[in-house]
Amino acid sequence: MKYGLIGRNGRMGNEIYNLFSEKGHQLVFSYDKSGEFFEEKPEILIDFSLPEAFNKVIEYVDKFKVPLVIGTTGLDENQIKQLHEISQNIPVVQSYNFSIGIQVLLRLTKLADSLLKDVDIEILETHHRFKKDKPSGTAKMLKDVLNKDVNISSIRVGNVPGDHTVYFGTLGEVITISHRALSRRTFAEGVLKSAEFAIKSIAGFYTFNDVFNLTIN
Template sequence: MRYGLIGSTGRMGKEIIEVFKGHDLVLEVNDTGIFRHGEPEVIVDFSNREVLKTTIELAAQFGAGMVIGTTALSQSDFATLKTLSQKVPVVQSYNFSTGINILKMILREFSPLLEGFEAEVIETHHSGKKDAPSGTALMLKDATGRDLPIHSLRVGGVPGDHSIVFANEGEVIEITHRAISRKVFAIGALTAARFCLEHEKGFYSFEEVIKWTQK
């Protein structure tokens, strides 16, 4: 697979390069410029929304699929991505770990049974993460179908901890997902990139990618 990488010198960029070993990195975008050694089939972007316009332009230029893990996207950003998806496959998620996306499915199905419980979301990330609450916390909140309070912590080097707590006067249910390494997100990105090679144009979630792997 020939792939392009936006933010190749960042924390996630380095992790992606490591996990994508054996595939050809033919396009890099980082703080020093754009470096191209061939035409990418897929472009991966886990950087920040300030460079999203460049990423979309490159994907359109090369007809490349796109794996986008950038957080804090606006409604306008989503509209632009969906326009791009009319030409190429786009996989978008705020979290590319299998566990979080399965947790979303669980919450979507079973949260209605806990209607009488109070509920809140707690998320912890490294001190360098700029957006709060995290995109993942917002995804989990949306999966419950309820407008839940979200508590955000930014400390140390935590890759990502997310908990949702349901409680009434007699019992507590707490569900926690803990990412112990950024590698899990890079592995998810590789799976999504392979998905793009197998699919036509369209806007896809990582949940759809997970279900595809089970076929």
């Protein structure tokens, strides 16, 4: 696979580059704060940058006309709307978390919510000190599957890749469902699965849940 990577020198960018290189894939285009590298047209674009670079991402998608996998967090409603618009012409895989374990956490959270009545629900997420958006995109995904007004608490400390816990509490007991990322490699592995999925897909807007469903079926 010949791929382009926006946000090449970021934490996730480096992790993606290392894993893709290990698997024999070739970086032929990149863009970040240090500038642009171009060798040839990529077969797919991967974006793990910042919301401020979103217009540049759209510019490159329009230029290369290839599938896009985007994991940038902190996107606003208008930017998500733009992704839906461009997905009419190319495959777009968008997610705030590319971990298979998080997909399991989402399903367990939804199941617990359907079984438990009259409970207090809280979400706690912890990330490294450099993460700018708060709460995390994954915490928002958890809130979305609960489909109700749930408080989210955020902690920014050290170099934590990502911890997420959902608490269900009654007057007699507390149930917790948690996921802990031990390294960013797990996210990079999900990005690779998503890239392989997008290259084979028709135009449309997809999430990592679509990729996950393919993986387990």
